[in-house]
Structures are given as structure tokens and as C-alpha cells.
Amino acid sequence: MRRRNVLPGLKLSLGITLFYVALIVALPLGALIFKAASLGPEAYWNIVSSERAVASYRVTVTAAAIATAFNLVFGVALAWILVRYKFPGRRLVDAIVDLPFALPTAVAGIALTALFAPNGWLGAPLMDAGIRVAYTPLGIMIAMAFTSVPFIVRTVQPVLEDLDPALEEAAQSLGASDLSIFMRVILPILGPSILAGVSLCFARSLGEFGAVIFIAGNQPFQTEITALLTYIRLEEYDYAAAAAIASVILIAAFVMLIVTNLLQARGLRYTARS
């Protein structure tokens, strides 16, 4: 496998890459970690474990978890109907799935707020039914679900497309019911891609800002997400607190990144064998 590489451009391409990564990605993240670390353990802990900060973690993580759970069902169903069924407008639906990625988050934020406001198209009937969406945790969940739904569809869809019909036929010929085939044959094959999609979806929801702040109401302890608390601390010129809270989001993102990579590596081993 080791052979001499005759291709030119290693120095130039790697030089540009390392320079860019160092200047654009590593330097700012390093500066943030440095700033947070320079607070000292006690001051750092006091900020990140303050009541308001902890409440914001609770709001963010709960909303992200519920939005992800919703997208798990909705995303797999959407991938399923796009791959397995033919219906008018299927290709249009397939294209529209990417809208949440293409639509700027601020635009999504004001649109969802208008839609779910107490006098909005969907907010008004929901108010009649006694459900308030805008300016409540439910609104945060809807904004998070909107911005992250393509992740699960787009990770599950290709695996579903490549699914060998022979597997189902074998199970059918042995007399298994559809439900049993789905649970015991199809789901295990989709498993790694679903997990990868779920972790991407959850990570995106944890960090979402633009779409959430318009619909959230932003009441401390109730509808204030961690990213917004960071922003508020900045506006108060409390840079130490902003650095500390931002570092918590950063650490959470790194943990999610490691989890995603491990899941992908596992998924690849799994698919490479078959």
C-alpha cells in the first residue's frame, strides 16, 4: 500500500488548509477556552452553576430532546414515504425537505412566530383548544424541530433506498408479519443511520439561536435558552459570564461531535461487513 506519491501540491494545499483552520477555526475557539479558563475554577463554577444558567440548560436540553424525538418519528416516516411509495408531488416534497437548511434562521423564526402566535393561522385554533405555542417551551420545540428535520430524513433516506428487497421477501416467506419485519429486519439495518441523524438533529437543536429567540418569549427560568443567556450577558458587558456559558455550549457540542463520529465509525463497520 505504501508507494511513492508523485502528486504535487502537498505543501501548498496543506499550507492553505492549516493556515485557514488555524486562523478561522482554532484561534477563536482557543481564545474562548483561554478566556473561560482564566476565570479560575471557583468563579467559573459559580457562573455555570448559577440558578439562571442551570434553568437555561434545562429548557434547552428538554426542548431539544423532545424536538429530536418528534423528528425521529416524523423524519423516518418522511424518508419512508419518499423512498417506498409513489404519490403525486413526491419529488416536490423531496426537494422541500431541504427548506429548513436553506431558509435563514431569522426568517424561519419570524415565520413560525407569526404562524403560531395567538392570532396566527395555527395559533388561533390551537388557542381555542387551550394550547399556547408561541412564547412557551412548546414554541421552542417547534422552532428546533423545524430547523433540524432534514438531518434525520437525509441520513435515513439513502440507507432505505439501498435496502435489499430480498431480506424482506425472505422474512415474508417465513411468515413474519409486516410489523415484525419492520422491527426485526428493517429497523436494525436503519439503526446506525437513525442514530447518526438523531445525534446531528439533537446537536443542531442544542445550538439553535435565530429560529428560537423570536418564538420563545425569552423569560428567564422558563423560556430562556442557553445561547440567548450568553447573548444577554454580552449585552450587559459581562464578558466573563458570556465566556463561561459559551464554553459550556462548546463542551456540549464537542461531546456531541465525538458521539456522532463514534456512531458513524460503528455504522461503517456494520455496513462494511455486509
Next chain:
Amino acid sequence: MSRQTHTKSPRVGDGALFRRTLIALTLIAGTVLVVAPLAIIAVQAFSRGFEYFAATITDSDTRHAIFLTVVTALIAVPINTIFGVAAAWAVTKFDFWGKRFLIVVIEIPFSISPIVAGVAYLFVYGLQGIFGPMFQDAGIRVLFALPGIVLASMFVTAPFVARELIPLMQAQGRDLEEAATSLGASGFRTFWSVTLPNIKWALLYGVVLCNARVMGEFGAVSVVSGNIRGQTNTLPLHIELLYHDYNTVGAFAAAFILAGLAVVTIIAKVFLERQGAGRRARPTLAAPFVAEKTQ
């Protein structure tokens, strides 16, 4: 692929009742969650008539916001494209120590909250940051000015071009480039006439997605721009400003422009996917980690 199975027994979930129910439920949820927001933007933007819409988007602050957004994209997108191509070339054409780590680092901005990105830039170029006082003495404004907006945009979109090219170039291998080089072609000639024709659609695909994200970025730019009306407001920030001024119709008029950009992006995406770019051409899960082992 599934065509020939239609003559045999129906596949799982092909029962008419189940199929129709699932399609109906999913499409209703999809309409509520994805289509309705798009529709309400159009309705709200024109709710006071076309004249008012035209007046809002030709207002000098809005025009300046559009101008700033376009200038930011014109700077950030080409630089990101050069970086993406260089990174893909380095990672796929050579073996070196720490390569997998480098790929992970390139992907980092993708999983980081835009607010964190903005705050991080504050601690580099802000007055309380590492280089802030130095730039201040030199009379260079980075934050609350165009350079800060461009830098923050480049951070959030750093992986966009590279992540489209790396899996594709990994799968294509090195044989063609090695043949061209051994026949005496220069590095740039090899890239231009051998590599580029094979990756052009994927490259364009990455550029389109990168551009959409740069023009729509809100969180990171919001922190570093200072939101100065008519000066450092990009279009997404201008939407927020109008919205908080209780000029809802104006906010939706500005949002309508960005929604139009999103629709154009999706159409371009569909076109490029038909040319073989994007997820259809890509192995199911991120390939960079295995391809080198199986070669």
C-alpha cells in the same frame, strides 16, 4: 431497483390503508411545519399591497443591508471555496500524520452554535480579546465592521465546500492525477484539466450551500456586527431590527427576499443533484474514515 418486486408479493407497508394513512399524516405534518411558514412569509410581505412592499425593500437601510449581505458573500464564499478545494486536495491526494484529526477539525464549525462562534471572535478581536487592543492601536476595526462579519461568516461555513469534495475525491482515487503528472503535466494543469471536470458539480453544490448559509447567517454575525442600522446590518439582522420596531410587514418584506434566495438555492440543489452532486452520489455515511483503509 424496486420495480421488479411489484410482480411479486407486496413489500412491507404496501397495504393500501397503511400507505394512504402514512402519506396523509406525514404530508399534513410537513405542510404545517415546512410549507405554512413559507406561505405566511409571502402573505405577510404583501399584506399592505405591493406598493408598501416595494417601498420597504427600496428603503435606504434595507438597500444597505442587502448590499452588505452581498459584499460579505462575495468575499467569504470565494475564500471558502479556495480553502475547501485545498483541504480536499491535501486530505485525499496525500497520506500524512493527523489526517483524520484534521478532517474532524474542519467539520467542527458545523456542530458549534453560531452564538459560540460570535463570542469566540469577540475574544480574539474585541477590546477584551487577544489581538483587539493591537488592532485598536493600529486603527483597524475588525469587530462591528465588515471584517468581523466576513470572519464570522467564514467560520460558520468553513466545512461546506470541503465536506462535499472530500468523499467524492476520496472515492475517485489518485490514479488519473498520477497518470497526468507522470506524463509531465504541472500541478495546476493536472488539477484544472483532470480533477476539476470530475468534481465540478460537487464543487458548485458546496458553493451554493455555502452562499445560502453566508447570506442567511444570523447568530454569529449578530454578535460581531454590533447591529448598527444602515452600517453593519446584514439582511437577516435587518429583519430582526424591523421586527422589534413593530414593523412586522417590513420584516416580512425583507424576509421575502431571503426566502426567495432559499427557494433558488433548493432549485439549484435539485439541478446539481441530477448532475450527480450531493448525497445521491455519496456513500451512505461519511466515507473519509474508511476509504483509505479499503484501498
